[in-house]
Amino acid sequence: MPGQLTRRQLLKAIGFAGASLTLASTGILGAPGVTNAAEATAKAQENAKRYWWVKNVDKPTTEIDWQQMQRFREWQTTRGSLAKYRGEEFNKKMNQLQKDNLLKFEKEGVPGYTTKDMALKEAVGFGQPKIQFMGPQTASTPEERGVARYEGTPEENAKIVTAALRHMGAATVGFVELETDTTRKLIYAEEPAPSKKPIVFENIEVGYEDEKKLVIPEKARYTIVFTVQMSTELMKYGPTVLGSQTTTLSYTRLYTIYAQLHQFIRALGYNSYGATAINGFGIGPALAVMAGLGELSRLNRIITPEYGPMVRIAALTTDLPLAPTKPINFGVMDFCKDCKTCAEMCPSKALSMDRDPSWEIKGEWNSPGHRAYFEDSVACRNYWNQCGTNCGICFSVCPYAVDDEASLHRIVKGTIASTTMFNSVLVSADRMAFPAQPEQPLKNPEDWWKDMNLAEMGIDTRRGGRRI
């Protein structure tokens, strides 16, 4: 009958649709100038596998004005200058409020703040090694062992560093080559308070640290950026003390691996230079974006394809030549325009509610020169004092903060990476599936203590390359 679909036509259409989907999934139908991350890494660098919908791009999805951008002083963040931003008196008052609230909540037995939660906090923070500019310096060098130092191509070096880091417990690994007019600006100009020592680059053979400055040789321009997984499950108990053990444990693991990486590079016969305090070397999210570990998001932190926002980042630089990895695009910047879940659920309203990212910074704690969703870091810190922890609600409610067991997560992430058409619908569906209440943990903290089958360290180490 004219105008009606026959069985033959239907089967033909299904055949074409199937073939198109297959070709699209292999990246053959990708946009010009965009390469499939999985394919490129397999051929050129053979780094960890990525999802097919993660595209390598020449420029990150965050717009950057390298001319406007200057090296930032770490102590300008609210970590180092909070008293300056909110006034000495108010700062003292808020710090006292935090201590009082923690004690009050513990005495009252508020779920997530009980004595067992406090005990976990005291325990989990233990074991973090001292963070040193050139690492522990205790590993034996090839020279000390009487052999020649390790030699390999930048691609081979990138592979062995990645393999070593995965063994140490890192989730994802990327590499950035420091260029004077661009990426070097992501290394802090001055280290954290109280020392505030300048971090300078000089044309010397081996770097050093003295009372006045930290010196990195020009040739140590290969920056290793890596992440560790945070527990998606435990974060759901934020903003309580129990929930905040997600970050406490992650930092303990992150800086243990950090010290091990310094040791590994030294034992290969090279030098490495990094932080002297937590987050003290370079702007972690920015370096991770340039290394292709994720995209900047409304959180003003990265979202990764594999673990969403549930990562901590560390970076150090070395004279071991390493092949750089490219930035990636998997649709996050566009998705965040439609999704404001984190900003709406933020108890302090510190996150941007604007649809588009902005060049305008919110305060001196932000590093200018890029277009982002800048946050009101002081408002965020004020709430930290009230709840007594580092909150974490914005991370836990993010639609990307999910485990990887249900295939829907991968279907949704693949759809977001392929088209912006369904973003609003997907945001609505996420809110229905994962309902959140303002200022409340997503789950009852008392339940966590009753689950005798929790994952080790709260994370699934099978995720990432092996399961993709």
Next chain:
Amino acid sequence: MIQEEAVVESSIKYTIDGGEVMLWLFLGIIIGFGLGVVLTQVRAGRFDVKWYQWVLAVISVVMLLLTIENYLGLKMEIESSAANFVLWAMGLPAVVLGALIWIIPMVAKKRKAASGGQNVSA
């Protein structure tokens, strides 16, 4: 109450993990057997299957499998409310589509009978 829920959810999580492969094998056998029976009956001319019924059946089965996979996956993620959401958002449409395989011919038959045997499209 809370304690009971936590224990139940935890036990579901790990039982599923262990039996996951067996579950899919079992479902594969059921679907394969069902398809075999239908094809045999169609070839023997015992009943006629319209093309749209095949389409509805395929969509319904795929959605049903996705519902099962995601329900179990979300249970493993200890996300009960999301698992329930999947049940009604995906499972219910799958069942409705499956029911339409029988409902559409029945409605067409009734309309045909009511119109005195004249051809009425379903």
